[in-house]
Amino acid sequence: MDSLHEPDSRSWISKEIRPKQILDKYQERVAAYKPYQGTNETNVRPFHLQQMVNVDDEMFKDLEEAMDIENLTTEGEPCPMQLVNPNWNGGVYGIAIPRYNETPIPEAGRLTLRTLYVQAEWNKRAKKDNPQDKDKTMVASRKKELLEPNDNFYLSQPPKQLYRGVFSDNKHLYTIKVYRPFVHPNIAIKDTFSNKDLTLAQEIWVLGEHTLADFRDKITCSIDNNFVGKQQVDTLNKLAPRAGDVYKSGFLFINSCFYLDTRHKDNIDYSQVIIDWASKSNRNLGPFKKGVMETTKFQDLEFRVGYPYVFTHQGNHEHLFCITDVRLVGPDDPQSENKYPLIRSVGVQQSRMCMVCQIKIATWVTVNNSRVAENPFFFCTLCYKSFNLKVDGSKEGEFEEYRYHDVNSV
Known part of the structure; x- marks a missing residue:
């Protein structure tokens, strides 16, 4: 088959490999870098990182200073929030950043952006002192949709993974x-x-x-x-x-x-x-x-x-x-x-629509139907019954009918 596909002339096709042999060797090298069971990129210690990159103390210190996330901080930016890492108990910024820190909504923003106006009104209603107020259920309802009990976290994340060494x-x-x-x-x-x-x-x-x-x-x-x-x-x-x-x-x-x-x-x-x-x-x-x-x-x-x-x-x-x-x-x-x-x-593929109403997805297909202009012809359920069946349920004309299952139905 190589004479047809010409894999050697296509850069995205590799040579014939037996992946198990390659991955077994790579697995041994990865295990050698791990100093103890359960090490991953989120809990590896600086000493072990220095061993992995194989540099002296002075260069590793320069690397730490250059890679410090605080170097990305600019004057006047909003206060950072503690985001959740699904593989780690805690935020990616560490315990120094308050987890429930709220940035006040400025008055100019509240009057300019509708999203800030709606959020400010929600905060006002949700923080009423009356414990019997029905609006208190707004807080509980929102917290059910979040990973953390904080209404600032509009994040969609997978459940936290339990790392298994x-x-x-x-x-x-x-x-x-x-x-x-x-x-x-x-x-x-x-x-x-x-x-x-x-x-x-x-x-x-x-x-x-x-x-x-x-x-x-x-x-x-x-x-x-x-x-x-x-x-x-x-x-x-x-x-x-x-x-x-x-x-x-x-x-x-x-x-x-x-x-x-x-x-x-x-x-x-x-x-x-x-x-x-x-x-x-x-x-x-x-x-x-x-x-x-x-x-x-x-x-x-x-x-x-x-x-x-x-x-x-x-x-x-x-x-x-x-x-x-x-x-x-x-x-x-x-x-x-x-x-x-x-x-x-x-993947995403466009559904086959009913060729009569052009609104609903097709559920029936007819073949050799003399009363339509195309062969095969696709119908939704309502159009199929209305066009092809009489009141007593018998066929209107001669044709073969089959149920059609759209590609997006699975």
């Missing part, structure tokens, strides 16, 4: 980006098109001891929610069968190896037809190997960082995915194995 700087973390499928152009059919740019679907974090099957189970795709068969609507007595529950076959193609999902006895080997196709002609592809998805761990793989690999399911539904980073777990990362595999982020 046996986890952080020890576990191997793989960052994988999964992209949405795109339509391959077919020059024989004039109406086909192709999206030129890849669209990110998910960023998933896995640990080295996770299997490829663990990663596969975290990939969400709206195609798996499609109803298969004649029953296209769930009923109280019987749920409509979904494609993900009926067709569970799939493979991950990594470094010329097809890793098959064999967890279910009826799963099909999608890779064999590809291997046969590549071997029967002079296409300069292969040789290919086969592996088992549920028994192969990420720490056992050899691959290229930044190289496009493929996940295939539902017969021919292909997702490109790329391993973009391999590193040790840090103290700011989730500190529990139960948090992984972790869906770190999801």
Whole structure:
């Protein structure tokens, strides 16, 4: 496959590596720098920092003076507040800064900026002396939304992480980006098109001891929610069968190896037809190997960082995915194995809107419908019933109808 992608001419693609070997050596070097269990960047002592940078006492003293945060203070700036570090019990400015220090709102600002006016009015109402005043509930309501009991902290932060020395700087973390499928152009059919740019679907974090099957189970795709068969609507007595529950076959193609999902006895080997196709002609592809998805761990793989690999399911539904980073777990990362595999982020894609009202997201699609101008044609539920069904529930004209699950529904 290297003859197609030319990885040596693309700067963002690495050489073939076995990350476990590299990270194991790096882990040993990190452990050597840590003088005691539980050391991280927030509690390391100056003596240990001096050892890490390997400078003499005089130069280290100059570094401390140059890096002092007080050097950034300018005359007339607001009084600093003690912000919360999720990995440390205390503020990043230390105990010298009052945690609940409030900066008075100047009269000029209160009369000029509406935000300051509203805040000043809120403070006035919330500090009334009458304990029975209903406005007292304003303080309690706001404090419930904050990490600290201080109405100045309009911060959105994750819960505080409990640092674990046996986890952080020890576990191997793989960052994988999964992209949405795109339509391959077919020059024989004039109406086909192709999206030129890849669209990110998910960023998933896995640990080295996770299997490829663990990663596969975290990939969400709206195609798996499609109803298969004649029953296209769930009923109280019987749920409509979904494609993900009926067709569970799939493979991950990594470094010329097809890793098959064999967890279910009826799963099909999608890779064999590809291997046969590549071997029967002079296409300069292969040789290919086969592996088992549920028994192969990420720490056992050899691959290229930044190289496009493929996940295939539902017969021919292909997702490109790329391993973009391999590193040790840090103290700011989730500190529990139960948090992984972790869906770190999801991409944004425009929903398919109803082609009648252009207001609601489509929930039905019709094919070969002679009463509409496009094929296929997408409807929201209300427009589908109003346009395609008679009063008695029978069809108005001839067409095939299927439930449509939008990409943003998952």
